[in-house]
Amino acid sequence: xxxxxxxxxxxxxxxxRAVIALxxxxxxxxxLLPFVLVLILSLGTNSPDSVPPVELxxxxxxxxxxxxxxxxxxxxxxxxxxxxxxxxxxLLLGYPMxxxxxxxxxxxxxxxxxxxxxxxxTSFLIRIYAWMGLLAENGILNQFLRWxxxxxHSGTILGTEWAVHLGIVYAxxxxxxxxxxxxxxxxxxxxxxxxxxxxxxxxxxxxxxTLPLSLPGIVAGCLMVFIPAVGEFVIPxxxxxxxxxxxxxxxxxxxxxxxxxxxxxxxxxCLLVLLVGPITLFQRQQAKSLERR
Amino acid sequence: xxxGPIVAIEGAEKRFGAVTAVDRVDLEIVRGELFALLGGSxxxxxxxxxxxxxxxxxxxxRVLIDGEDMTGVPPHLRPVNMMFQSYALFPHxxxxxxxxxxxxxxxxDKGEIARRVAEALALVRLEALGARKPAQLSGGQRQRVALxxxxxxxxxxxxxxxxxxxxDRKLREGTRFExxxxxxxxxxxxxxxxxxxxxxxxxxSRLAVMNxxxxxxxxxxxxxxxxxxxxxxxxxxxxANILATGQGKWLALRPEKIxxxxxxxxxxxxxxxxIVDIAYEGGRSLYRVAVEGDRVMQVTSANVVRARxxxxxxxxxxxxxxxxxxxxxxxx
Numbered sequence: 001x002x003x004x005x006x007x008x009x010x011x012x013x014x015x016x017r018a019v020i021a022l023x024x025x026x027x028x029x030x031x032l033l034p035f036v037l038v039l040i041l042s043l044g045t046n047s048p049d050s051v052p053p054v055e056l057x058x059x060x061x062x063x064x065x066x067x068x069x070x071x072x073x074x075x076x077x078x079x080x081x082x083x084x085x086x087x088x089x090x091l092l093l094g095y096p097m098x099x100x101x102x103x104x105x106x107x108x109x110x111x112x113x114x115x116x117x118x119x120x121x122t123s124f125l126i127r128i129y130a131w132m133g134l135l136a137e138n139g140i141l142n143q144f145l146r147w148x149x150x151x152x153h154s155g156t157i158l159g160t161e162w163a164v165h166l167g168i169v170y171a172x173x174x175x176x177x178x179x180x181x182x183x184x185x186x187x188x189x190x191x192x193x194x195x196x197x198x199x200x201x202x203x204x205x206x207x208x209x210t211l212p213l214s215l216p217g218i219v220a221g222c223l224m225v226f227i228p229a230v231g232e233f234v235i236p237x238x239x240x241x242x243x244x245x246x247x248x249x250x251x252x253x254x255x256x257x258x259x260x261x262x263x264x265x266x267x268x269x270c271l272l273v274l275l276v277g278p279i280t281l282f283q284r285q286q287a288k289s290l291e292r293r
Numbered sequence: 294x295x296x297g298p299i300v301a302i303e304g305a306e307k308r309f310g311a312v313t314a315v316d317r318v319d320l321e322i323v324r325g326e327l328f329a330l331l332g333g334s335x336x337x338x339x340x341x342x343x344x345x346x347x348x349x350x351x352x353x354x355r356v357l358i359d360g361e362d363m364t365g366v367p368p369h370l371r372p373v374n375m376m377f378q379s380y381a382l383f384p385h386x387x388x389x390x391x392x393x394x395x396x397x398x399x400x401x402d403k404g405e406i407a408r409r410v411a412e413a414l415a416l417v418r419l420e421a422l423g424a425r426k427p428a429q430l431s432g433g434q435r436q437r438v439a440l441x442x443x444x445x446x447x448x449x450x451x452x453x454x455x456x457x458x459x460x461d462r463k464l465r466e467g468t469r470f471e472x473x474x475x476x477x478x479x480x481x482x483x484x485x486x487x488x489x490x491x492x493x494x495x496x497x498s499r500l501a502v503m504n505x506x507x508x509x510x511x512x513x514x515x516x517x518x519x520x521x522x523x524x525x526x527x528x529x530x531x532x533a534n535i536l537a538t539g540q541g542k543w544l545a546l547r548p549e550k551i552x553x554x555x556x557x558x559x560x561x562x563x564x565x566x567x568i569v570d571i572a573y574e575g576g577r578s579l580y581r582v583a584v585e586g587d588r589v590m591q592v593t594s595a596n597v598v599r600a601r602x603x604x605x606x607x608x609x610x611x612x613x614x615x616x617x618x619x620x621x622x623x624x625x
Contacts, residue, residue: 193348194381196368198395198442205369209392212385 035272042265054261062266072250072267076274080246082161082236083229086168087176087273090225091170091218094176098217099176100211102184113181116174128167128238129281135239158240167235172228176221183217223279231271247271297360297481298452299324300345304354314340315351316506322450327476327483329493332503337380338486341503342452345484346375353387359449378455380439381429388414389423395446410480413441416475433464440472444479453477453485457492469496490530494518502526503615520546520610522608523625534590543623548593548620553580553605558614566590568609576601580605582613 042062047055066072101112118129134140135158142156155164187210195205233248240246248265255264300322307315315337322328330338343349344356363371367538372393382391388524393410399560401409416419417437427435436459443451457465470612473496476483485491493500494514501511502525510517510526521527523533527545534546558564573596580592590613605611 128379180461188379188381190377190379190381191383194375194377194383194442195394195398197346197445198373199369201369201395201396201398204398209383 028276033157038265038268041262042269044262046262048259052261055261062263063270065263066266066270073248075245075250076270078245079230082164082168082244082246083232086165086229087222087226088168089165090173090176091222094180094221095218097173098156098184099175099182101181102187113178115178116177119174124171125234128171128234128253131163131167132158132172132238135166158239161240161244163239164236164244164246167239168225168229168232171235172225175224176217176230179220180214180217183214183220187213220259227275229278230275241278298322300357300484301357301360302341302344302354303357304352305341305344305351307337307344307349307351307354311425313506315344317354318506318508320501320508320511322482322484323499325482326401326498327473327485327496329485329487329497329500330503331487331490331493331500331529336503337506338488338503339454342375342454342484342486345450346373346452359423369540370418372448373450373452374443374446375452376439376454378458380427380435380459382435382438382442386426387423388425388427388430391427391438392423392445394442399446399465409445411452413445416444416478417441424486431460432461433468436460436468444475444481447479448481450482450484453456454481455486455487456485457489465492472496490594494530502529506531507589518547522623524623527621527623530592532593535623536621537548540565541624544620545623546620548579549577549595551590551592552614553582553592553594554564554612554614557612560614561617562619563613564590564613566611566613567605568605568611571605571607580611582611584613 003218041054042058043058043060044054044056045059045061047053097116101109101116104112126170132139135156136142136156137156139158191209191213192205195209196202200208231251232246232247233252234243236246236249237252240249248271251264251271254260254267297601298321300320302318302320304313305318306313318337318340319342320470332338338460344351345358345363347363347366350364358372368576383394386394392413394407396406396409399570408422411419411420414423417439417440419434419441422430422434422438426439430438436456440456443453453472457468459471460468469492472483472485485493485496494517497514499511501508501519502517503509504525510522514519517526517530521530521533524543524545527533527535532548534548534551536544536546551561557565564584566582568580569589570579570581572579572581575596577595579592580594582590582592584590592613
């Protein structure tokens with residue numbers, strides 16, 4: 001009896017281990033292995049005549065170039081800046097949305113949530129192309145402005161950083177709204193009644209109760225927008241034109257236009273290191289604050 | 294304003310869809326009393342309490358606190374504080390921050406807040422736990438934090454929504470006395486909402502029994518027990534034998550007002566019956582006696598002697614006797 005039970009237990013734990021191991025195996029095969037390959041490439045040197053155009057080796061020249069060449073540093077900084085401001089705008093737009101959905105009639109919430117994810121039913125690329133049509137010189141926006149009488153010197157948004165911001169905010173808004181909704185929906189509204197009862201004005205109650213209690217959702221939403229936005233390539237390429245410098249575009253150019261695989265690999269490694277650092281720090285801090293609670 | 298009732302509710306009415314939660318309620322609560330709103334679930338007692346706090350707006354009628362009309366006054370501007378049934382403690386703040394919240398919102402200076410928080414925590418005997426988070430407290434401790442947080446602003450009126458419901462039985466009884474002690478010590482007016490008639494009877498100086506959105510009777514615990522006006526109140530508060538006396542009139546007879554005897558008693562009223570059930574409750578025993586007409590009467594008697602067996606056994610023929618003034622005549 002006891003024997004069979006412990007056998008069951010080992011069988012179960014073997015099953016559990018297999019379930020855990022499978023995704024790890026997948027990640028090792030399709031993430032860790034390619035990453036190691038990219039790392040090896042980044043230490044090689046460019047050799048345009050061979051196929052692939054790399055001569056393997058062990059030099060940090062590519063990384064040195066990244067830090068010495070003005071272009072890359074500027075691209076880094078502007079990527080971080082654009083991602084940060086877009087994240088902030090997404091938060092400012094997404095928070096009231098998530099708040100309103102979480103306070104809506106429970107029967108209407110599924111519909112409102114479906115509307116948030118509705119854009120995913122169309123291809124991301126097509127949606128960004130659609131923005132090109134909206135924002136172009138003779139696009140719908142400019143035609144509308146002209147029709148309103150705002151003259152011909154209104155300029156064009158397409159090809160500017162404004163368009164990139166607009167595209168990122170538009171594309172990533174659902175990633176902000178959903179984690180925010182998840183935390184706000186769990187919020188016990190009697191806490192706000194208690195705050196009001198103790199003399200808190202509505203804004204005071206929001207700042208002292210709702211906001212701190214939705215912080216995990218804010219952090220999750222911001223990370224889910226900020227991280228992919230830093231490395232974003234499609235949006236700056238299609239909407240930003242040549243004037244916007246973002247690291248994802250630099251990477252693309254090095255790889256496809258200049259065919260400099262080692263340098264492109266070094267850019268990719270730096271991008272990863274740059275993002276992994278803050279993520280782990282954030283997560284550690286989150287785990288600590290959870291423990292304290 | 295020192296005179297007049299602390300709370301006056303005039304013709305308050307509140308509907309939720311097709312349900313009338315509060316139905317034309319008039320009520321006055323006297324300064325300094327411990328008033329209980331008693332009723333079953335869905336009787337409207339909590340809605341009435343939330344109306345006083347400002348979380349519900351009456352569809353018609355009005356609420357006056359200390360003589361001032363509260364119509365249109367939001368909760369944060371009302372001179373009342375409430376202790377929530379769920380306690381509603383802020384999970385991200387420690388005990389001291391929870392208790393001091395109301396004072397911080399008023400902009401009281403830090404030293405003063407610290408002093409009054411310490412005072413409030415001492416009042417509920419939680420001096421040592423100021424730095425704990427609510428999640429690190431027991432149910433009883435949480436209840437006391439909620440209480441300290443609600444009294445720190447010394448409101449004219451403290452509203453308590455089922456303050457003892459979440460505690461276990463033993464703790465509940467001790468906490469009753471503690472709440473009464475606190476109420477007297479602070480000289481505040483307490484309004485307690487409860488579904489537990491024993492709780493309401495033992496704590497309140499006055500109580501109102503509610504049914505289907507209406508107040509059916511208001512009075513002292515003694516009034517309600519000994520002089521109920523309706524079958525509903527007689528039955529809701531304690532146990533009552535309700536005897537029809539004809540022409541739409543009844544008599545409510547409490548089980549302890551009936552005497553059991555072997556021979557026909559000399560009392561003005563007597564009935565012969567047979568004991569069908571005995572429930573021994575330690576201090577007293579409850580007898581269910583079948584009398585003529587298939588009716589079962591309940592009789593209790595105190596077990597004042599330590600004899601091992603009861604004087605009565607199941608199946609035994611007994612006489613029930615009571616005096617003229619033992620019961621309360623009812624019209625409804």
